[in-house]
Amino acid sequence: MRRLVPEESFCSPVAQQITKDPFTLDFLAIDSDASERQLEERLTNRIVQTLRELGRGFAFVGRQIHFDIDGDDFYVDLLFFHAEQLRYVVIELKTTKFDPRDAGQLGFYVSLVDDRLRINDLHRPTVGMLRVADKNETVVRYVLAGTRQPVAVSRYELSAADAAALPSEETLTQIATEAVQRSEPND
Numbered sequence: 001m002r003r004l005v006p007e008e009s010f011c012s013p014v015a016q017q018i019t020k021d022p023f024t025l026d027f028l029a030i031d032s033d034a035s036e037r038q039l040e041e042r043l044t045n046r047i048v049q050t051l052r053e054l055g056r057g058f059a060f061v062g063r064q065i066h067f068d069i070d071g072d073d074f075y076v077d078l079l080f081f082h083a084e085q086l087r088y089v090v091i092e093l094k095t096t097k098f099d100p101r102d103a104g105q106l107g108f109y110v111s112l113v114d115d116r117l118r119i120n121d122l123h124r125p126t127v128g129m130l131r132v133a134d135k136n137e138t139v140v141r142y143v144l145a146g147t148r149q150p151v152a153v154s155r156y157e158l159s160a161a162d163a164a165a166l167p168s169e170e171t172l173t174q175i176a177t178e179a180v181q182r183s184e185p186n187d
Helices: 012-018 037-043 047-054 099-114 135-144 160-165 169-183
Strands: 058-069 073-083 087-093 126-134 151-157
Touching: 037 047, 037 058, 037 073, 037 087, 047 058, 058 099, 073 099, 073 126, 087 099, 099 126, 099 151, 135 151
Parallel strands: 087 126, 126 151
Antiparallel strands: 058 073, 073 087
16 A cells, blocks of 8 residues: 555654653643643643653743734643744644644644744744644644644643543533533623
8 A cells, every 4th residue: 555645754853853742641630620721721830840741941931822913812822932942832732632623723823923923033943732632643644744834743641540531522512612602691
């Protein structure tokens, strides 16, 4: 069978250099009510351990970094700066399995940080990392084969008990839908 996308091309070499896969998050003690926002909160509350897990050279810039683009609001989950490589690193968190649309969102944020924060003469291009609960390596290869941006997709690991306690995507969607409906004014 002919391979359409070489296996080694599924993640940018630059992004892969600074990406651990899997990304172990046992120290966060995530429970059954964990959402992407809670995962992000736990990572930032335990920043020293998060930085150790990321590896040498990372400096925390912030979470939910706001960008206003012509009146539209966008928020980067986590933003780091890699001191050794002199580049920004965007980390997007997903509590679900990798979806090709996630790569588009990450690419958008990488471009945004490159345009709004990066100093071209001083910093190297921004790198994007997508942290997902699970991934299909073949799907990831196909999605990332068409991008020229340095991005990588890695899985994070939870303990078996923590993983079993997490609600399904459907449950989280239902909870979010109900919350939105409750907050909408009645006509």
